[in-house]
Amino acid sequence: MKVKFCGAAGEVTGSSHLVTLSNGYKALLDCGLYQGDPEKAYDMNRQFEFDPRELDCVILSHAHIDHIGRLPKLVKKGFRGNVYATPATRSLALIMLLDSAKIQQYDYEYDVKIAQRKGLPTKHMEPLYTVDDVYKALSLFVTVGYNRWLKIKSNLSLYFREAGHILGSASICLKIKEEGKEFKLGFTGDIGRPSRPIIKNPEPMHKVDYLICESTYGGRKHESRPSEYKHLLDIITKTCVEKKGKLIIPAFSLGRTQEIVFMLDKMSSSGELPKIPVYVDSPLSVNATRVFRLHPECYDDELVDYIEFNPDPFGFNGLHYITDVNDSKAINSIKTPAIIISSSGMVNAGRVRHHVANNIENPNSTILIVGYCAPGTTGHALAIGKEEIFLFGDKKKVRADIEVMDSFSAHADEDEMIDFVSNQKKSVKKIFLVHGSDTARAAFTDRLSKEGFSQVFSPMLGDEVELD
Numbered sequence: 001m002k003v004k005f006c007g008a009a010g011e012v013t014g015s016s017h018l019v020t021l022s023n024g025y026k027a028l029l030d031c032g033l034y035q036g037d038p039e040k041a042y043d044m045n046r047q048f049e050f051d052p053r054e055l056d057c058v059i060l061s062h063a064h065i066d067h068i069g070r071l072p073k074l075v076k077k078g079f080r081g082n083v084y085a086t087p088a089t090r091s092l093a094l095i096m097l098l099d100s101a102k103i104q105q106y107d108y109e110y111d112v113k114i115a116q117r118k119g120l121p122t123k124h125m126e127p128l129y130t131v132d133d134v135y136k137a138l139s140l141f142v143t144v145g146y147n148r149w150l151k152i153k154s155n156l157s158l159y160f161r162e163a164g165h166i167l168g169s170a171s172i173c174l175k176i177k178e179e180g181k182e183f184k185l186g187f188t189g190d191i192g193r194p195s196r197p198i199i200k201n202p203e204p205m206h207k208v209d210y211l212i213c214e215s216t217y218g219g220r221k222h223e224s225r226p227s228e229y230k231h232l233l234d235i236i237t238k239t240c241v242e243k244k245g246k247l248i249i250p251a252f253s254l255g256r257t258q259e260i261v262f263m264l265d266k267m268s269s270s271g272e273l274p275k276i277p278v279y280v281d282s283p284l285s286v287n288a289t290r291v292f293r294l295h296p297e298c299y300d301d302e303l304v305d306y307i308e309f310n311p312d313p314f315g316f317n318g319l320h321y322i323t324d325v326n327d328s329k330a331i332n333s334i335k336t337p338a339i340i341i342s343s344s345g346m347v348n349a350g351r352v353r354h355h356v357a358n359n360i361e362n363p364n365s366t367i368l369i370v371g372y373c374a375p376g377t378t379g380h381a382l383a384i385g386k387e388e389i390f391l392f393g394d395k396k397k398v399r400a401d402i403e404v405m406d407s408f409s410a411h412a413d414e415d416e417m418i419d420f421v422s423n424q425k426k427s428v429k430k431i432f433l434v435h436g437s438d439t440a441r442a443a444f445t446d447r448l449s450k451e452g453f454s455q456v457f458s459p460m461l462g463d464e465v466e467l468d
Ligand SMILES: [Zn+2]
Pocket: 062, 064, 067, 165, 190
């Protein structure tokens, strides 16, 4: 058996690893979009490290776009095999990929318009795929529940286990029989965190012989969770009750938005939430929340208990879901206190930029950053305390309060990753670290070595290893 590292190798995005069995059968683990430098992304997302027509199947760990975002392109290039995923991953893949196709089309038309106006060439702009390509990709899905072996071929079986990262997320274990031997290859996908709301905790994988392991938060530790409910309530009280201002929460549509809405739902049920309107203003967030309602099989015990007396954990009096762009604009004219949850989480795209632009110079307002913001984004500038930012080409003074809550992360920190892999100590022969920056991988390699894992490697894009 061979494994070729075709994405998220030596970096974070574009997750994709090709497994080739000795009889020639090819299975691709994830087919993610590369989201780094735009010039590099153009080529990276259009070329594959293999011929898509020769691929037999794809197995998806979860529905984040850096794990599924090139799937329609793969189909466009001739892939016709099965795509294995959990039921919730399939549901989320539909809305995530449709959103991605629509954004690409919108950006393309906008860029062409600007280029033509300025007399510039229009190369390097075409969308990767269309809405039609997304539907073709979706027709290939075969859904598989957690905790059961599925025989894909006589010598290859697949097992999904809860990864605790986002709704539907799974670690992948492959049982392979070759030349009279049986062994297991594991892929962690993205490792989630214990004790997060809504979804179940990550479960340890089977003991495997070889492990492809993520390393996003190598060398880092998250803020502890118990304080986050009180922290959020304090920010709401200060902003909306004492200052009578607006609280703007830039949040990722998938996961983070539902966690915050669920927390506000609990505050509403307990009577702690002040009587102010709450808006979830993002079409993707609204669609993602609908998918959460469809998959109670993914809920943790806390949420199962909660819905016994509150059947809708993502809906309460005063909560409004906004999809129409005119309704979104109307929020700007509201003069009374309000909470506005909108994407993107990094304030680099989407409607939240308008809400931040309208409130950033108002000292009564607060912008609450609840997720990772890449350097260069407006969210990052706010999180590190810049006094001025640029939005829509205008310079804006930061007069609103800026708050940061780091505890919402869906990624395990270093200690949590170590806990997740600790049961592999006696079985695993080699670990391949992917999905991490150079610094994160170096730190995690050191830590793994201290924990007794000696054979740890950091493959680069295109590297291939023979395993037996
Ligand atoms: Zn992820």
